[in-house]
Amino acid sequence: MLPKVFNDVKKHVSGLLRDVSAVSFTTDIWSSSVCPMSLLSLNVQWIDDNFTLRHATLQAKPFQGSHTSKAIADTFDGMLQTWCIPKTSVHVVLRDNTKNMIKGMNDAGLPSLPCATHTLQLVVHEGLLSQRSVADALAIGRKIIGHFKHSPLAYSCLEDIQLEIGQPAKRLQQDVQTRWNSTFYMIQSLLEQKRALGVFVSKHELPENLTAHQWALLEKVVTVLGPFEELTRKVSSSEAMAADLIPAVTVLQRFLSRETDDDHGIKTMKGTLAAAVRRRFSDVEEQPLYSIATLLDPRYKNLFFSNTNTAANAKEMLMRELLRSSREEENHDLHEPPARKPRRDQASSSLDSIFDEIADEQAPVSLNRAKVGSTAQLETYLGETTISREDKPLQYWAVNKVRFPTLAKMASRYLSAPCSSVDSERLFSSVSHIVNDDRNRITADHAEMILFIKKNLPLILPKST
Incomplete structure (x- = not known):
């Protein structure tokens, strides 16, 4: 039944786009960690006659071979032709800051802008997280969290301490270094558990511990990065x-x-x-x-x-x-x-x-x-x-x-242009649930079909009251 549902949904999405004079896109490239598969996304948003912002996922195109700018441009041309979207209707494409993607959009003759969240990521890493004293404190923080992550007994002891001192039992948050705001949340979680960690250290050993100066430094980092985190959330929203x-x-x-x-x-x-x-x-x-x-x-x-x-x-x-x-x-x-x-x-x-x-x-x-x-x-x-x-x-x-x-x-x-390419990143979070260890032999075409239905089927389903 999936091919029939796919064709019905595709026909509906095509109808929605038929008379739209201007569309904006987000795009990104995803590569699977469980099989040799890469996909190039094409998410679209536009404003309809009632000035309502509309979203749809058009494709997650199988993208074989080297990710050169020419390959990106050719694939984009093919996707636009598939959907009968003239380039004159393309207002802008939101993409990341990589050179091949920038040149690919230029080669395709499409106006493009960098993702605001990616640029904020570069700003924070270049402006603050690259500082040696901050980097050293963060490295120790990661080791502390890694110790609890790999030791259920240590986490159990920490939770007992949290309850003893009247704090809710809460886990420490590990960061992902490609997402600067996850580092911000990691620092926050460490500061929230500073007292509990101090009690833990008095009874147990840790691979390393933060000095008083490093604790103070992390508090200052949170103060400075607070507005950056706030803006990152705002520009990453679906309405930004x-x-x-x-x-x-x-x-x-x-x-x-x-x-x-x-x-x-x-x-x-x-x-x-x-x-x-x-x-x-x-x-x-x-x-x-x-x-x-x-x-x-x-x-x-x-x-x-x-x-x-x-x-x-x-x-x-x-x-x-x-x-x-x-x-x-x-x-x-x-x-x-x-x-x-x-x-x-x-x-x-x-x-x-x-x-x-x-x-x-x-x-x-x-x-x-x-x-x-x-x-x-x-x-x-x-x-x-x-x-x-x-x-x-x-x-x-x-x-x-x-x-x-x-x-x-x-x-x-x-106003149809988004502020970031986060929509495409969210799309690939869904792909990881389709292409996983249990389904690592699924073809790229079938993965794209399932993803298309998952994202766009709500457009034709009646809204629940």
């Missing part, structure tokens, strides 16, 4: 957009440059990370795909650019796109709804107050009447107050697409 990146970088840079009373002993760390952020994200405001998306997000508009020049350049980029798309829209004589002050909830994190601070510094004066041409639409839109960051930008455009038809059409294209 490319529009979120410029505001995130601006807020992060201000956080790192701000001196507080808690900075004693971590100023160098913050300075090192700030330099890494500037270097890795140096051209983010020059990328039209980021700049225009930020302007078209009613939560941000032109408030979160680093200076007035980059904001003006972004506005020019958008104006050129608008004029290219349509010279003039039909006249509309609609009353403008009254401007309202965005709701401000109490700051829930260390970065929320900085977002609000930047927005207040550059709050525009509202205009009273909506105009009609592309230029007038843009001026009116930018002149209005931004919506709250808790509000949904796509819901804003669903309500205002009649007032700003040309802008809305542009927003449906630029």
Whole structure:
């Protein structure tokens, strides 16, 4: 029955994509650890006529041979032809930072952007985790956790100690060095169990132990990396957009440059990370795909650019796109709804107050009447107050697409771009449940079919109430 279900689901997904004018993709390459199989993913997302963000998995294409840029480009061309998607409809492809993937997208003639979470990974490793004192403390922490991981008796003793001192029985968390935020969670788990570990050491031996200086260093590392972890979670969500990146970088840079009373002993760390952020994200405001998306997000508009020049350049980029798309829209004589002050909830994190601070510094004066041409639409839109960051930008455009038809059409294209390629990574987590030790002889085509059905069958099933 699987081939029949596959064809039914594929037909439905093709129907959903039939009249879509702009789509964005995420892609990644996965290689199995249990058999000689590699897959190249193609996840798509787009905004429908109701300004609802839609997702689908199109392919996890068997990818044989060397992973060269030419092979990537050829495979991508084949996948787009299979789905009858012209390259002119491809808004952007989110991919990792490897050279073969970058060149592969260029060879295929497709606009692409690096995954924001991968870039944050490089920033943290380059700016902080590569420091010798931090690396040494982390190495000892890994040895401590490894000791408990490989000794059930030691873990049992630790759990008894946790209960004795009134702490919940909780396991230490091992990190994965390719995921910097897992290192952050590992440090947090060590700090949470610092007292229990101290009692354990007084009764039992560990392969190594952290010194008082190293414990203090890890506490400072958690303080510095907290905002990075928060932003990583936000840009990795399924609703994150490319529009979120410029505001995130601006807020992060201000956080790192701000001196507080808690900075004693971590100023160098913050300075090192700030330099890494500037270097890795140096051209983010020059990328039209980021700049225009930020302007078209009613939560941000032109408030979160680093200076007035980059904001003006972004506005020019958008104006050129608008004029290219349509010279003039039909006249509309609609009353403008009254401007309202965005709701401000109490700051829930260390970065929320900085977002609000930047927005207040550059709050525009509202205009009273909506105009009609592309230029007038843009001026009116930018002149209005931004919506709250808790509000949904796509819901804003669903309500205002009649007032700003040309802008809305542009927003449906630029806001379709995700912020990271995490969707493809999540896809490959599902593949590992299909291609495993018990099914290591399954063919790549069959694995792709099962994965396609698993990911897309919910699109045709009735929603449960």
